[in-house]
Amino acid sequence: MTVLCVDFGGTEIKLGMLDDANILTSATLPNTGNEADLDAVRDAAFRMSTASESPIDAVGIAVPGVVDRKRGALVAAHDKYDWATGRDLRVWATETFDVPAVIENDARAALLGETTFGCAAGETDAVLVTLGTGIGTAALIDGVLLRGAHDHAGILGGHITVDIDGPVCNCGNTGCAEAIASTWALRRDAAADPVLAAALGTEAQHLGIKDLIAHADHPVVAPVLDRYLRAWGAAIVGVCHAYDPDVVIVSGGVMRSADVLLPRLTEYVHSHLWSSSFRPPLLTPDAPEHSVLLGLSAAAPRKDLP
Incomplete structure (x- = not known):
């Protein structure tokens, strides 16, 4: 069965x-x-x-926000996909491609993918944290x-408070891990701090976390990356x-850049977990x-099922 999978990323x-x-073919479009x-x-x-000579048998759609699976709609994704909020994307997919469709939160889809086919295949108690x-x-x-x-x-x-005196998040909470250590947070901070922006060497609106890693040895950037790692670690x-997993x-x-990040994240997490965890x-x-x-x-509905 061939599934058209669409990941509406940030x-x-x-x-x-x-x-x-098996990925038969793939493509990337600008958001x-x-x-x-x-x-x-x-x-x-x-x-x-047409290029893969594979008819579409089902459609899977992922969005970066809260999904009402009964309505097939995006409920909330702060500052993202306002045009899709409340719209039944399953209906759009079914009418467009004449096949059954499913909509899912992107992190849940990623977790299902990795525990079904990927690095944690076969695991039944797992959590996923995706950074970007x-x-x-x-x-x-x-x-x-x-x-x-x-x-x-x-x-x-990502909206666990890790700093009660931290910045207000676009979700309305204060000091969320995402408000401290994400791409949009980096762009906000660089726009307000010309010294950081100069150290990263890229215009604020085009910055990504990869730029922090690329300049990790810079004396201005190093403490920023360290704060990101601690915020990510606190979220993990x-x-x-909350969930007591066998694997993260x-x-x-x-x-x-896992070779740079994963050892430091593992050290932070293992040293901060509850003593008997x-x-x-x-x-x-x-x-x-x-x-x-x-x-x-993995989640796509089968065409021959109700």
Whole structure:
């Protein structure tokens, strides 16, 4: 079965035609922030289907926010995808491609992908923390993705307060890990601090966490990266205390620098967990950019099922 998987990310849209874990073809589109992105996805999907000679049997869609799975709609993604909020994307996909569709939070999809096909395949108790434009989290307990009564459970680990005197987050909370250590937080801070911006050597609006890592030896940048690592570590400690996993998956494009980040994150987490807590290994996917696509392939409804 061929599944069209669409990952609406914070800065770009990733598409893939997948048969289970086999990526037949993939593409990346810019996120323009308006409804025209759906037209671009449609056109790209039909081109990919033709090029791979694979008809689309199902569609999986991931978005970076709270998803009401009963309505097939994005409920909230602060400062992201305003045009999609409240819209039933399953209906759009079904009408566009004439196949069944599923919509999922991107972190939950990534966790499903990595525990089904990826670096934690076969694990039934796991959490995922994805680092990038924001901080996404998800939890798998006894083999079941945690959702909660209102679809908010497990996915707001990036909005754990790690500094009660920290900046106000776009979610309305104070001192969230995401408000301290994310791409949008870095761009905010660099715009307000010309010394930091000069040290990073890139205009604030184009900065990414990769720029912190690339300039990690700079005396201005080093303490900023250290604060990011401590904020990420505190968020991971929080989800470990909440869900008691056997393994922690740390994903996101920034984890292409896992050799730099993962040892420091592991040290922080293991030294800050409750005294009797299990010290789970921290893993990172071989291809973190594909985690969401793999999860959507695993979650996709089958055409012959109701």
